[in-house]
Amino acid sequence: MSRVLPRILAALVTVGAGLVAAPAAHADTSPVQRSVDALVSQDRFPGVLASVRQPDGHTRNYTAGVADLRTGAKMPVDGRVRIASNTKMFTATVVLQLVGEGKVGLDTTVETYLPGVVRGPAIDGRNITVRHLLQQTSGLLDYDEAIFADFPDGLNTYYEPYDLLRAGFATKPESAPGAKFVYSNTNYILAGLVAQKASGRPIGELITERIIEPLGLRGMYWPAEGETTIRGTHPRGYLPADPPVDITESDQSPAWSAGALVGRPSDVNRFLAGLLGGRLLAPAQLAEMKKTVAAPGFDSVGGSRYGLGLATFALSCGGFAWTHGGIAPGYVTVVGITASGKAATVAVNSMVPDDDANRRLERSLDIALCRG
Template sequence: MSQHPAVTFRSAAVVLALALGAATPAAADAAPRSRPGDAVRSALDELAGGGEFAGALAAVREPGGRGRDYTAGVGDLATRAKVPVNGQVRIASTTKTFTAAVVLQLAGEGKVELDAPVERYLPRLVRGNGHDGRLITVRQLLQHTSGLPDHSKAIPGTFFDNRHRYFEPRELVDLALTQQPLFPPGKGWSYSNTGYVLLGLLVQKVTGRPIGAEITDRIITPLGLGDTYWPNPGEQRIRGAHPRAYKSRTGEPGGEPVDVSEMDPSRGWAAGQLVSTPRDVNRFLGALLGGRLLKPAMLEQMKRTVPVPGAPRGWGYGLGLTKISLSCGGLAWGHSGDVGGYSTRGGVTEGGRSATVTATEKSLTAEGDKRLDRFLDTALCAGQRPAAGQALR
């Protein structure tokens, strides 16, 4: 699901950070050789060579559509196979931007009102233990200002205990509601996967169709995201070529890396279930911020941000979208995603350059988060002069 800043706020967390790799035609089936002075290539090699990540894959897309792929490190610790170019990965909380886009499409169609209470669409679902869906709006779910606690903190056992377990969406909501609200609706900010599970249920109630089908028909198919899919119930394997995902058995640096590539993604659902590739995430973000998916008024709403405690200066969270201040000046928009073994950062600049990177974890630390963010900044700023006084913290 995702949480990060310094840029995720790993436990209370926001999202996105940026990271990625350079430019070869999108049809290329092999990563390009390193070029002298290629800052992105060097940054990805450094990211994968620091001991915290087994491997990494990235893609950069220029405004005109031309792109370059990068890989570094090892894709399989057992066989020492290379990282597949543009391999499929679990993008975790980057799914939230897809879910938010569907909700905003429905708002643009007059089927959802952003400032209406959740109760209107999901009667009596958010009740008890201090929670009241009559006081929480759709906008607050989208922006993590609802005060709803994260269900992941209420799931008994460890990640390894629940790795293959299937969770119903309603079960995730019920787990969250066993906890007290974090603050009154609209009076704070706290990253909540639960809010996006509720948004998935809202979409299903309004459309009468599964959230995965709505994301597929409204976004994946129209944009031609051929390597992106919503896993079926109980589907635990990634369908295409992919780097193996690893997680420290102890959760600490230096712990035994366990292959967790196969897992049930249902604990993320509308907050984090999608499988995609760096190229597809770039294409999605470019289309979204380029106005191909939302009406102008809805895109403006999506980019209306609130401050996030602990985030770098200039950052903020909109409706399923993070605003990022770049070291070279200007802004980027995107989202991060972290789930068992995969850490993804992606963003698109206001000029239309997009970059996405995924690293396969051994153990993710605060310093690892920062390194991923710095890489994304490098990828989005490559070839541009740093702005005076600007720096990615």
């Protein structure tokens, strides 16, 4: 998944030889296990977590590599990771729930909910709709380059959402609203603020009470303000430098409604099954979520399309899966669910060092969905 943060990463780190040891041999020789083992042995990710959920709910979890390069501790089964931009699916779901309740209009301007807020060089919230935000077609640019200019040193800096917007509004848009897909976290910070204004409640509370609790996502949570650690069992997260840099502790305020959630791979799969199975949205709102536009650059192949917080992922076994994906400091998570209801999530505890490794990580998701 193409993002600003990997470009910053590429300018900062050099991947060294011998980053991690080869994984221990597994008695399991299934295609999924072989693929996650290869991510450690060939692509030098410290460790991998994977979970595959069948349409009937039966789940199988996989691990490879280590959770902690210092101690050599094995990857925990179904451990917690920062799921990053997969949070956008949750934010979009909450906004669409509010649409169904008549509190938000998809084709209503952002100005209606946040008067005078969306202003900048050639930027005017009176021309940008809620649909433009969720569909990534507002043209607004990302705030990441400004926020992460001192990456990784600034990982424990706290930002208010309006701080992020100021960074995002400092540069004129790439395109006019509705003209084309431009992936930007700025859109989802605004979507979170719209949800808060329309409901009168914080976005983290909305996600928790409307999605996490009803679906029983017991390993998933919205971080508390100022919280920098990951609760419970989790792998350490690394910057793939030589030597690797442990960046597990980081403030999630720069991600907020665009990427703050923490959860287990099985939680993400359960969410996908609930969302696409109609447990969270009425048919009309789920249909709106699935209306897509071309999304060049969103995946390594370049054939993805993007809806309202959901994207498509072409499968080698035919057809496509619904997906998103997320990149956080120290963690990358790829996810998908097929038309049959099979869901899979693969997470690594290091940022992706190069395009080849990114393609193979996406390939591991394809194997999990097609052969898992």
